[in-house]
Amino acid sequence: MKETINWAVLAYDKWHLYIAKTKKGLCYVGSPGQSYEDLEKWIQKRFPQSILLESEEALHPYLTELYEYFEGIRRTFSLPVDVRGTAFQVAIWEALNQIPYGKTTSYSEIARMIQRPTAVRAVGTAIGANPVLITVPCHRVIGKNGAITGYRGGLEMKEFLLQLETQNGD
Incomplete structure (x- = not known):
């Protein structure tokens, strides 16, 4: 079926x-x-x-x-997701969920979080393959130098989401 x-x-x-x-x-x-x-x-x-x-x-x-x-009312999502990927991708997507609302981190920090500090490019590729934008917050990952880098939803949307969270964060 x-x-x-x-x-x-x-x-x-x-x-x-x-x-x-x-x-x-x-x-x-x-x-x-x-x-x-x-x-x-x-x-x-x-x-x-x-x-x-x-x-x-x-x-x-x-x-x-x-x-x-x-609308700035919700900071976390409560409904289940069904994300399917390699074990590496899933580990990255789980790490993304650890980034607090209104905060950002770098690709190299995500690589360290999953204990693969030299896998920064692979981390970027896995983040780009995130199938559920916004709900798995890949928009919270920026360059090590603070630059707003690529986003599957486009840089305009990434900037909007980061600004939304900054305005409604702690």
Whole structure:
């Protein structure tokens, strides 16, 4: 039996982000400018025995938490995620969840956190493969020199998220 993956569009300000969930949790938060076809290709690659079904109702709790985050009301996400990757990627994504709201860290610090201090480039690649933007806070990783570096959601969105957290942080 094929797995059903529900999807919906999160529309906030100028951004329209496709989001998707499996029965286990949120599996995808897309980037601004991505199309339905991009979502479809991503799902087919990672969940080949699945069908996509649009259901804003199924994603309502996730949409609510994301809207609350964008409004500065929510600092952490409580709903489950279903992120699938290599053991290295999963370790990186778990490390990202340790970065407090409103704080930033460097790629080299993440590498140290997972006890792989020389794997800074691999850390950057794993961060770039994070399938659930915002909820797994890869936007909180910046260059060692403090520069705002690449982000799958684009630098404009990364700057927005960092500024949002700075304004609503402690």
